[in-house]
Amino acid sequence: MRPKFESVMIMLAGVAIGAIAVQGLHAQGAKLKAYVISENEILDASAQAAYLPTARNLIAEAHGRALRTAGGRVVQIEGGAPPKSAALTEWDSVDDAVAFYKSKAWTDLAPQRDKAVKVVRRYAVEVEK
Template sequence: MKSNFGIAMAMLAGIAIGAVAVQGLHAQGAKPKAYSVSESEVLDASALAAYLPAARKAIETAHGRALRTAAGRVVQIEGGPAPKSVGIVEWDSLDDAVAFYKSKAWAELAPQRDKAVKVAQRYVVEVER
């Protein structure tokens, strides 16, 4: 009777260890989210009004989520002067963000973007898990 109990406990322990191992492997496969940040200055408000819907549609098609910060206030806290405008987009991974900014869809928006804004810099930041 005691040996059956011991076997049952060993089986349960094995199942628990297996479940923990599977969860760990699953978590390793998940890529951390990333955020692209664009610091810019508006050149033409009417061109920006025409450009933003097209840019947002392209971003959404690529599974990005624009946080709609382009018209938000930017307050300088430390360092050099704050940019005039900041755009932030959430991505499922850094790879997704980089692929989008190298895509044909993004390149096709360049003429509209160049009329609407002057980009000081654009970068992607990966979030730690």
């Protein structure tokens, strides 16, 4: 009777260790979601109105999600002065975001963007699970 009990316990321990190992390996391959924050200064509101739909379409085609904050208020809570305008974009990973902002499609949009807004700063932030 005792050997059967030990065998069952060893088998259950093996299953548990295997499940933990598989979960750990799966988690290692998962990329963390990222948000890109663009701090902007609007140069020409009409140029921005023409530029935004094109920029948003390019972002969507690259599987990014523009959170449509370009016209929203930016309110200081702590620290230095806030930017005049901020845009947030959600990406599946920092790598996807960086690849998009270095892409030919985004680079080709630069002349139109430069008429509409001055990018003060743009950066990506990874979100922990």
